Amino acid sequence: MSDAVQLGPFQGRFRDRVAMxxxxxxxxxxxxxxxxxAEGVRAVVLADVDREAAGAVAEELPGARATALDVADAAAVDGAVEDVLREYGRLDVMVHAAGVDDPRAKQWIADALSAGRPPEVTGWLDDAAWARVMRVNLDGTFHVLRASVRAMRPRASGAIVVIGSSSAFDAPVGYPHYAASKAGVHAVSQAVAKEVVADGIRVNVVAPGPTRTGMAARTPEALRSGFADPRVRPYATADEIADIALFLASDAAANLVGAVLLANGGRFTT
Structure with missing residues (x-):
């Protein structure tokens, strides 16, 4: 691990805390x-289905280690969180950013836009595509919430931040499984938030709009250009969404419980 990361302007915000x-x-x-x-966390565990990618990021960071994790696997999620407790004795912050999209459905939508016709996706969407998106996005969120709550309850403290999506609100045409999965993510997070606030645990959600990530880079150009709107901010950066997630995880957000913060650059409001 490298010590190249310098402490940021909020360097004390997560001092002595353990995060995943x-x-x-x-x-x-x-x-x-x-x-x-950069903000002084004592330890951070980077979990990803691609262990090599997580390891490459962890190598840059002091106090970081990587682990392979498929959030759709409930036992694996439980085991990963238990490993954190065994190694560090606590879990203070969980940020759940894992999720998937459906490149094939995106291509169908893009092809329709290019041809000037309405997208026709639902009739062609098979059970496997539906189940994959639900299994990772919705089931995976429940697995992470459940394991985090089990870890945090004994200490009566903790912050969980879930990355949702503005797609839960605007329900993009031709993308029913993704929109439904993210709407479910928001709902389960809010239901859990109301339950565990009495235990000193806060659960909140960030709902990004278009964001420059690898997922966005794989989106067909015809679909990406459809998000362009000169009246609003361009695609967010991953760092801009991370800023919001860290605010929600920090003590500055102590009065936010079950919030869904729409971070879409002004494309729409709810």
């Missing part, structure tokens, strides 16, 4: 892990 970030091998998860390290 899912989906930390790239994009928003990697940005969150880097910022936690």
């Amino acid at each position: 970030v899912t989906g930390a091998g790239s994009g928003i998860g990697a940005a969150v892990a880097r910022q936690l390290a």
Whole structure:
């Protein structure tokens, strides 16, 4: 591990805390892990289905280690969180950024836009595509919430931040499984938030709009250009979304419980 990361302007915000970030091998998860390290976290565990990618990020950061994790695997999530407790004795912050999209459905939508016709996705969407998105995005979120709550309850403190999506609100045409999965992510997070606030645990959600990540880079150009709007901010950066996630995880957000912060650059409001 390198000590190249310098403490940032909020260097004391996470001092002595132990954090875990899912989906930390790239994009928003990697940005969150880097910022936690820059803000004095005692330890941060980077979990990702791509262990090599998470390891490459962890190598940059003091107090960081990487682990392979498929959040759709409930036993694996439980085991990863238990490993954190065994190694560090506590879990103070969980940021759950792991998730998947559906490149095939995106291509169908892009092809329709290019041809000037309405997208026709639902009739062609098979059970496997639906189940994959739900298994990772929705089931995975429940697995992470459950394991985090079990770890945090004995200490009566902790902050959990879930990365949702503005797609839960605007429900993009031709993308029903992704929109439904993220709407479920928001709902389960809010339900858990109301339950565990009495235990000193805060759960909140960031709902990004278009963001420059590897997932966005794989989106067909015809679809990406459809998000362009001169009246609003361009694509967010992963660091900008990470800023919001870290605010929610910090003591400055002590009065935010079950919030869903829409971070879409002004594309729409709710």
